[in-house]
Amino acid sequence: VPRVSAAQLKARRLRILAGARACFARYGYEGATVRRLEDEVGLSRGAIFHHFRDKESLFLAVAEDDAAVMVETVARHGLVQVMRDLLDRADTTGKPSDEGPNEPEVAGWLGTQLEVSRRLRTDPAFATRWAARSEAIASATRQRLHRQRAAGAVRSDVDLSVLAQFLELAYDGMVLHLAMGRPLADLGRVLDLVEIAVRHPAGGPLRDS
Amino acid sequence: VPRVSAAQLKARRLRILAGARACFARYGYEGATVRRLEDEVGLSRGAIFHHFRDKESLFLAVAEDDAAVMVETVARHGLVQVMRDLLDRADTTGKPSDEGPNEPEVAGWLGTQLEVSRRLRTDPAFATRWAARSEAIASATRQRLHRQRAAGAVRSDVDLSVLAQFLELAYDGMVLHLAMGRPLADLGRVLDLVEIAVRHPAGGPLRDS
Amino acid sequence: VPRVSAAQLKARRLRILAGARACFARYGYEGATVRRLEDEVGLSRGAIFHHFRDKESLFLAVAEDDAAVMVETVARHGLVQVMRDLLDRADTTGKPSDEGPNEPEVAGWLGTQLEVSRRLRTDPAFATRWAARSEAIASATRQRLHRQRAAGAVRSDVDLSVLAQFLELAYDGMVLHLAMGRPLADLGRVLDLVEIAVRHPAGGPLRDS
């Protein structure tokens, strides 16, 4: 017999995830000591490790959450739009999100992405667990491109998979760029270049904006 | 009175840097424990920390070395070529470099780049020290683009700085992509897209390769 | 919700202090390695440093405990009596104390005193924190002398503060003498001299004992 409602349990879990995301983003995986997780989450070791087996599992849960959100966003708006959103939100620090309180902070998102990449390099076991998530994003991108091409909005002289990889390359580049806190500068116009390169075989004229 | 010649000292220093680069790349900064550094380098704590004040300094030296090599390469061959080289070398693991024994392993290079990005996020002091290196690469890219445009090989309807940022975005994307060990797949054709987007306002036909 | 009662916590703390005192006394501050502290206390690093921030704090707690006991003893029985007790207890090693189990072993006391003196010399920050404790002992000595003089048991041709310093000098001397493990020999009769010098302007005849 659960002493608290399932809803409360889920809320607790989300609270832990949110705090953990912030912590991992700010300090990195190793830098996010259990002590700091406690402080950020507002619960103690016992509570945290009651919900997640260990630090690794907690991190994986955070990362999978982010990945799921991203898959959905890509499927609905496309990778380019994801990048533009990223840019907008990075532009206004601390600006309250317009998609609800569950929307992960952009800094947290970026940080988590980078931490994932680090663990992919150094931890083969993690890589295995993560492969499915990664493919889900790629698949969502390809499917959307497929729909877009059918609508005539995507150049047809290049394989879809190549275009998808091109967009992923740009996305990865943005993640790294923003996560390193480098200046935003003309990133908006850079994204214009990216979009045109996907749209028109000729690259075409720059859209006026 | 130096016990060993300056040449030997420099060689020793390079040996430490090489081992450290491999270690940082394989295990990440925190994962590269002193024990592992000893094993990889083949020297003892005492020797290593005689040449470098502490682990942080050692890492910084590795990163600055890589940055210097990269600045030079960009100035000579351009960022696109750097990316193609990256791709070629990533294609054949363990293949002996054709630029001499001092050429850093590509895996080491990539890993270092990512570790730099992590520390940039989490360590403001490091960010300050690194800013100059970062700008040097950007500057080299801009200067080369300037020369290329004068030669008519670069589109003239877009600001150079935007094109430079576009290339840097693609480069960052490649670093992240490769460092995460993701499949190379059609990355070569993706780079073609990148190159064309920089070259011709009209995008033009894909070069046959 | 405390897992253990406050009493148990306090007991644990005292157990750590007792072991630490023995360790510091036997090996000195630097010689009292964490490993030895573990062995002596019977608890692990984790437990010890859960109660005390670091080795320094643990040592300070031991020293302050000893100082508090000494202030009280001086106030009740006077410095001369403290010295005689010291002598008696040094005479019979391992003899169970007659003042309860919390009474610090004399060897521990002495060793701590000497370690305090070392840190006073080498660590100005420690000196500042310790000044108050030192003055408390001096003050207790002066107050007791004041009462004794009123009772006619102390010579009146010398300033009280000088007499107090004389006694402190003798006390310091005893600490050093005993801590160095030098022979006790006629120390009892030496203390007679000290006492007489404080009591009678003329030094007077030796009391028969």
Place this chain on the structure above:
Amino acid sequence: VPRVSAAQLKARRLRILAGARACFARYGYEGATVRRLEDEVGLSRGAIFHHFRDKESLFLAVAEDDAAVMVETVARHGLVQVMRDLLDRADTTGKPSDEGPNEPEVAGWLGTQLEVSRRLRTDPAFATRWAARSEAIASATRQRLHRQRAAGAVRSDVDLSVLAQFLELAYDGMVLHLAMGRPLADLGRVLDLVEIAVRHPAGGPLRDS
């Protein structure tokens, strides 16, 4: 065939001893790292360890030097005078000594004494090596008292050995007091008390000074 004169060798040795004494006094035995000894002495490890087998031997040499000076001073002027000198010199910090450049700084002397006491407690082997030096000082004190009594300057109703121990007690007290950097205050008048207690059975009037 010595490549340098014996005098130069001795000078080098003295230079090392002087620097080491300062270092041991300022930082304590453990705190006097080889690095600091190098800095203070102005020579490197190799040079230092060429003249002294290891740190322990160096410390012992410093201590024995000090002890020898003290034996001589006690024999010539008596322990009370040694204490008064100590006091005078402690009174004027940095005052150039009037007994030549080989006269150890008072701070160094005191620090060494205390370090000796620490090692006596914690290192039985050291205690054995030191016993002879300790007895030499005591012997010098007794012999001088013997001569003084013959001259009628010392009370005759107390055993000489007790008086000697009394003086040693006071001396040890001064060492501890001064080494701890406590205020000098009325220490001069305290020494008057000590002297009178040794001189006259009746104590007698305080000398005017």
Place this chain on the structure above:
DNA sequence: ACGGCCGGGACCCCCCGTTGAT
């Protein structure tokens, strides 16, 4: 469900003393 106490592994770095070159 939660939290404080605790165990013990491992971390980085310091430190002493040796070696071989000069």
Place this chain on the structure above:
DNA sequence: ATCAACGGGGGGTCCCGGCCGT
């Protein structure tokens, strides 16, 4: 005789996770 380079042991401390009591 002197010193830089070096080996490797051990220092304190942090840190993760388990264990009970509440």
